[in-house]
Amino acid sequence: MSTTAFTEPDERTALREAVAKLAGSYGHTYVAEKTTQGEKLTELWQDMGKHGFLGVNIPEEYGGGGGGMGDLSAVLEEAAAAGAPLLMMVVSPAIVGTIITRCGTEEQKQRWLPGIADGSTIAAFAITEPDAGSNSHLITTTATKDGDEWVLKGQKVFISGIDEADVVLIVSRTADAKTGKLKPALFLVPTDAKGLTWQHIPMDFHAPEKQFQVFIDDVRLPADALVGDEDGGIWQLFAGLNPERIMGAAFSNGMARYALEKAVDYAKTRQVWKDVIGTHQGIAHPLAKVKIELEMSRLVMQKAAALYDAGDDAGAGEFANMAKYAGGEVACNALDTAVHTHGGNGLASEYGLGNLLIAARLGRIAPVSREMILNFVAMHSLGLPKSY
Numbered sequence: 001m002s003t004t005a006f007t008e009p010d011e012r013t014a015l016r017e018a019v020a021k022l023a024g025s026y027g028h029t030y031v032a033e034k035t036t037q038g039e040k041l042t043e044l045w046q047d048m049g050k051h052g053f054l055g056v057n058i059p060e061e062y063g064g065g066g067g068g069m070g071d072l073s074a075v076l077e078e079a080a081a082a083g084a085p086l087l088m089m090v091v092s093p094a095i096v097g098t099i100i101t102r103c104g105t106e107e108q109k110q111r112w113l114p115g116i117a118d119g120s121t122i123a124a125f126a127i128t129e130p131d132a133g134s135n136s137h138l139i140t141t142t143a144t145k146d147g148d149e150w151v152l153k154g155q156k157v158f159i160s161g162i163d164e165a166d167v168v169l170i171v172s173r174t175a176d177a178k179t180g181k182l183k184p185a186l187f188l189v190p191t192d193a194k195g196l197t198w199q200h201i202p203m204d205f206h207a208p209e210k211q212f213q214v215f216i217d218d219v220r221l222p223a224d225a226l227v228g229d230e231d232g233g234i235w236q237l238f239a240g241l242n243p244e245r246i247m248g249a250a251f252s253n254g255m256a257r258y259a260l261e262k263a264v265d266y267a268k269t270r271q272v273w274k275d276v277i278g279t280h281q282g283i284a285h286p287l288a289k290v291k292i293e294l295e296m297s298r299l300v301m302q303k304a305a306a307l308y309d310a311g312d313d314a315g316a317g318e319f320a321n322m323a324k325y326a327g328g329e330v331a332c333n334a335l336d337t338a339v340h341t342h343g344g345n346g347l348a349s350e351y352g353l354g355n356l357l358i359a360a361r362l363g364r365i366a367p368v369s370r371e372m373i374l375n376f377v378a379m380h381s382l383g384l385p386k387s388y
């Protein structure tokens, strides 16, 4: 029987090292400063794009690296582990880049992918609606045919980074399929389109990337704004949602690594009794537990990405959900443990952990909540009755 090594290929390891070096040269201090100043991570984003890191998953003929989700998730994990996560990577190259690659026309690929690959184009993604939430079958944003054009009308909520995006991929339904099970119609809408506006939603964690309520008031679009086939089915949407979940896991795993490293360093040096605090099992064991949970979480993320890259959409769907769940859990546990290890300093702004404690919670809510993942696993992996 042959054996399989649980290691990544040499190129992936080199990619991780290169990203860690670049993102580490910016680090958490850069992100914190930009956040305080109300600015974007433009320099880091452009630098990552220039080095080819943002488009590692985009096909080479459209300016990308020709890799897959295994590579892209490694990039995001390393950036986050260096204290400089890039939320828009979850959206721009992962969701939108993948959907265009898999479902777009040749013209759409040539128009959008090179910019998404080098970072000069940023794409946002809008599915969530105020009255639908986790139940995407209830979305009401509607596309109506008018001659050669489409007219889009609706409302979205919690849309990340539309203020810094050039284009937003909007999930709608067509007027012919206005109700019932979602038959998604996906539209690429330039953010300067007439009738598209947005309003900032203040959030209790602070980050350079912001969330917005988006208003789509009779936005007129040319026929070629539609990506994929309006009758093509839900797989076109999941061509992007499974990468989103894998990237959500990468974001959380990287954040957990960042917090764990900080906590371990602190535990090795902080001394208030005879020995450093890391000597005490009350401090050491929770850190060891996070380390174990983190390695499990990273493994399931790597498996989800490998299945996706192998073209196994069903397998990838199952494991992308599990990876997102595991990542959300370990990020929360890691941040909680890191704050506690730091004592009072854990909540002092100088140490930068308090804000991340709230940010880590995001991994349990978005892009799909912990409960919806448990519903999915109960039903699809375990064959239990559908509960929703």
Ligand SMILES: Cc1cc2nc3c(=O)[nH]c(=O)nc-3n(C[C@H](O)[C@H](O)[C@H](O)COP(=O)(O)OP(=O)(O)OC[C@H]3O[C@@H](n4cnc5c(N)ncnc54)[C@H](O)[C@@H]3O)c2cc1C
Pocket (backbone or CB within 6 Å): 091, 125, 126, 127, 128, 132, 133, 134, 135, 157, 158, 159, 160, 161, 211, 362, 365, 366, 367, 368, 369, 370, 371, 372, 375, 387, 388
């Ligand atoms: C920071 C941030 C960024 C985001 N960025 C984007 C973005 O860029 N684009 C985008 O489209 N969306 C975005 N979202 C939206 C995100 O995907 C949703 O918040 C998420 O899908 C949950 O939907 P909801 O907030 O409406 O919660 P709800 O659906 O109202 O759920 C509320 C609670 O009820 C639980 N619940 C709901 N249904 C069930 C059920 N059947 N069984 C058990 N429990 C259930 C949920 O798990 C949750 O705990 C973002 C959200 C946040 C917070």
